[in-house]
Amino acid sequence: VKTGMRRVAMIGAGMIPFGEHFAMGWDEMIQRAYLAALDSVDKGLPTGDIDGGFLGCCRPGLHGQQTQGGVALASTLGLRGIAASRIEDGCPTGSETVRVGAMAVASRWNDVVVVVGYEKMRDATTEGLLGIALEGHPVHNRGETSLVYFAPQARAHMELYGTTAEQMAMVSVKNHRNGALNPLSHHGDSGLTVEQVLDSPMVCDPIRLLDCCPQTDGAACVILAGEEVVDRYTDKPVWLLGAGNGTDAYWMHEKDSLTSYAATRRAAEKAYAMAGLGPSDVEMVELHDCFSIMEIITTEDLGLAEPGGGGKLVESGRTEIGGDLPVSPSGGLLSKGHPLGATGVAQMVEVFSQLRGDVAAESPERQVAFRRGIAMQHNAGGKAIGNSIVTLWGQQKP
């Protein structure tokens, strides 16, 4: 981390099962995620020690929780009085909320901060949600959905680099297999085959139904603490090594490439620089695979594969849980689901559980074997990725 920057660690992390929660309000969802995170703090956390809170949610208005989400957070979790507010950043909302929470601790404004991300995607018109998330410019994008942006990127990557539909399908097969080992995943099919993906309905050529993440309700919570107080709460903190937020053009037609995301390259560069690390140090990635092509392009932009080499990377088996560079052992967005505000926070939950070795107890096959204990997390969104967040976490204090 930068000279003079206070170190920040995750001392707790938890989430509710992702899926369809028609019977659970947003308030119960965030309460359950918070309680799961509290439960994970091995030495216990007196809740009076929490002095700040940040809520990540894209469109709280769609399901009854409106503006001033910070107050809703503090009030709903029994933390009335703390400093609190809401962060919104499109699909990477959850990760940005954790990044801002880390700033609150690193700046010494707060010692212990609770970060909660949630989204209800099933109750209200999710078409409206995603359509609105992609803005309503009067000329540029009437009638466009996410796939209208990602499909030409997939096609361009296939044309330029020879990436195949089979390679995209392999991403989906791997992540569904991982998700089947994760009891908190929305979907998960350990027996899904490449053929089944290739036989699934074409949604927007060349992206098929099983190349797409589901629409999911979810909530997740992490608790961050400053270096001087970490030991009070846990013997197994997970340290923040670096975090970068990179932006790119808002509109698709302003971008300089269809086959690489400048926002991701910028976010990764910032995170690597802050951590003093490079791609070869990364031992595991939770990656924003909203569509299978995203994992292929993003492994390249994170420096984990050569440009154009993302398809071959998944083919190599290295990104399996047993490989040397597991990608999305949680199941990723493709299997676990993508409740916008919760997604990034849930990725941190997986990083936390994996780096602490907690996954082994519940699902040994899903536990990643670390060498130095360094994991990466990536969350992105907007039209052809206008914003990307990359974080690096480690078992050892930086």
Add this chain to the structure above:
Amino acid sequence: VKTGMRRVAMIGAGMIPFGEHFAMGWDEMIQRAYLAALDSVDKGLPTGDIDGGFLGCCRPGLHGQQTQGGVALASTLGLRGIAASRIEDGCPTGSETVRVGAMAVASRWNDVVVVVGYEKMRDATTEGLLGIALEGHPVHNRGETSLVYFAPQARAHMELYGTTAEQMAMVSVKNHRNGALNPLSHHGDSGLTVEQVLDSPMVCDPIRLLDCCPQTDGAACVILAGEEVVDRYTDKPVWLLGAGNGTDAYWMHEKDSLTSYAATRRAAEKAYAMAGLGPSDVEMVELHDCFSIMEIITTEDLGLAEPGGGGKLVESGRTEIGGDLPVSPSGGLLSKGHPLGATGVAQMVEVFSQLRGDVAAESPERQVAFRRGIAMQHNAGGKAIGNSIVTLWGQQKP
């Protein structure tokens, strides 16, 4: 500021005239505010030095700018690539966005951060905006608007402390007179009388039309920098001394008082503690006077008047620009307007201009005379004030 915390200063601040901007899109509004802030940086700021940005806006979806406001900010201001996101916190959105921007600098994540707040309140259904801002609980608040919360508080304050309608009217008269001296204010009537306020239509007893702030479009921008780089850009920085965010219950019926705001007391306590200052050090306040009763209650909660003494404080003349404790020399929300996301940022613009003495050049009658050079800013919102932000700023580096 706290031990080990990096000092943060405003190096630039600017805003567009508040008012009705039917002919100006949100993008042009934030561009103009940003250019005004850049213009105020006396040694100049190469825009390539800006490495972070935060956008404050409550309901961007109401007027065409949707989620991922950080990308919209970076892209619209020609700052593609910087770290950026959006903060939402109801009525104090703007102040919380500045507080988060200050965290980004204080934590050393960024050296120079641009913070922009805006809201378009006139284009779309503002009734919808405010109704939605107050949430849609199925039982507690159907059909309620802001006044339904503030009117009983005004009545309770009158009953408990003998506060009068005349004292409330004096707040409005003072702030309209101040606003008439501010070319950027939405309204402003230097000749408004207490009688005129008392003769204005009753909106929700005991609050009359001229006790209410107008519905206003606006945008404002401040630029923050870390202590090591401040000198590159200005010889007249305005230093952040303290900032507190306090929350209270979400629902009116959960609150413990109608005549005092716990969120404001908590925010003030945090800001004073961080700054090592107390109420007697404050020489000027920009205060959230959405209704005239708010200034009366809030001067008490900030410790600037005894409990119940807010009415007498305005009567005393001390809160006039020429008094020893000017309150809202900008005109306040009552005159200048209250475009939610912009309000807090615009209050910082006033603090910046006043502490630097810049107001004197344009409007000598409006310039506050400082002794030690310490100003306070207060911004609050939600049902009966669920959240409050208080900041303290100074001419001298803390």
